[in-house]
Amino acid sequence: MSVNQVQPKVIIHGGAGSALKSQEGADAVRKSLYKVVEEVYTLLLAGATAQAAVVHGCHLMEDDPRFNAGTGSVLQSDGQIRMSASLMDGTTQRLSGVINVSRVQHPIDLAQALQASPDRVLSDYGSAELVRELQVPIYNPMIEIRLQEWLQERSENFIKEAAGVVAEKELVDDPEAGRGTIGVVVLDTQGNLAAGTSTGGKGFERIGRVSDSAMPAGNYATAEAAISCTGIGEDIIDECLAARIVVRVTDGLSLADAFERSFTEARGRQRDFGAIGIDATGAIAFGKTSEVLLAAFHTGEQMGDTLEWTGDTLSGFIS
Ligand code: GLY
Secondary structure (H helix, E strand, O other), X not given: OOOOOOOOEEEEEEEEEOOOOOHHHHHHHHHHHHHHHHHHHHHHHOOOOHHHHHHHHHHHHHHOOOOOOOOOOOOOOOOOOOEEEEEEEOOOOEEEEEEEXXXXXXXXXXXXXXXXXXXXXXXXXXXXXXXXXXXXXXXXXXXXXXXXXXXXXXXXXXXXXXXXXXXXXXOOOOXXXXXXXXXXXXXXXXXXXXXXXXXXXXOOOOOOXXXXXXXXXXXXXXXXXXXXXXXXXHHHHHHOHHHHHHHHHHOOOOHHHHHHHHHHHHHHOOOOEEEEEEEOOOOEXXXXXXXXXXXXXXXXXXXXXXXOOOOOOOEEEEO
């Protein structure tokens, strides 16, 4: 890194929800998260743009069946996988995304392809058309644990509001493990911010239900701050969480105060979610109203995570 370059920063999440069941499960999730954080950080040090680093991090997490995005996505009520993803570049302040796309390996690639398009957020039919236009190979993201989870739910006539989202162990069904999505937020060596979010949705939802992940409520970035959210999409939309935090930073609050205020309000309204963020100074923050937030970060000096953070505090801050 040369003297006029900025220290790069990374924070990622792999969902939020109920506490992980075992130390073994937490260790496995931590290992997955740290691998991604390290790789994205190395890429940023080598000079990758914020947008490229976010897309790469999302690829890695979409490919990890442990997380509810890409391979390993949860099934909707009709037994189909429909995924949503968005990318927001803080420098251009431009969001692009796809909603309820099927049979692709990396929904975030479609979001990136739409960055330069005049039509930047496409729903199911439009996304399928884009997949065909870009000649993206057909891919089946279904894994056995998710199919079994859906079959179990079908036999119980769909009493759960959402699927378990983080597979703590390979092929071990733990439906209470959590719920969420994946997200990557970075600051690159040029001082540019970007955020990306990708999800299989809540699981067992009605056909046509729209996730927060391809909306500014769930994924938002400007030159001042970048945020990715996870948890119950309806709660995230009702708080307009990502944009709410960024606007507070733009209006003069520190990132830490913007998180604390937003999560205090959210707890008062019994919301169930988490968020991660970075601001233009390189400050890193995370918050949750859920029991657990599966996030990990790299400050340039150290890596850390939020897996054991189960207390009553609503937000955390790394300067
Ligand atoms: N936050 C992901 C979803 O609710 O779809």
